[in-house]
Amino acid sequence: MxxxxxxxxxxxxxxxxxxxxxxxxxxxxxxxFDPSQYQGVWSFIDGNQQNEQLRVSPTFDFSINDHSLGTTLIELNEQKLIVRDHYGYYLTLSYEKMTFYDESTDSTYQIKKIGR
The missing domain is CATH 1.20.5 (Single alpha-helices involved in coiled-coils or other helix-helix interfaces)
Structure with a gap:
């Protein structure tokens, strides 16, 4: 016992x-985890070999080359930020892999942070 x-x-x-x-x-x-790691200006080269700028605002709105994509925040964590654009397509910014995925074109781009 x-x-x-x-x-x-x-x-x-x-x-x-x-x-x-x-x-x-x-x-x-x-x-x-600091969500502001995603905010700022990111550079990537698109499928036409054009240099594009992705801007992520403090409210996690996306714009490409100063054209708003009308996004809605879907998921935010250490590994990725996912938003849905006004057409219903998902855009994923992966901080871990430093990639940007655009569901509308089924394309993934390498990204580089160039500014806040």
Whole structure:
């Protein structure tokens, strides 16, 4: 009986300690994400070999070469920013891969941040 009590107490403590470590790790991850990493001006070369500029506003509106795309924010996390344009197509900016995907043309472009 005594062994069961000791085992139960040890299991409880292990669960308690493990849970607090997981919570601390999650808080650190949440604090490190800065959504403003997507904001600014990005450069990419389109399928016609033209240099284009993608601007992401502080409200995550997209414009290409100063033409608004009338976007709506769909998803925002450390890895990617997804918006839907006024035609219903999805545009994905991947911070991790440094790519811009345009569903309307099924094209992915390498991007480079050139300004805030």
């Amino acid at each position: 005594r062994k069961k009590i000791i085992y139960g107490a040890a299991a409880f403590l292990a669960t308690l300690v493990g849970g607090s470590i997981a919570i601390k790790k999650k808080k650190k991850q949440e604090k490190s």
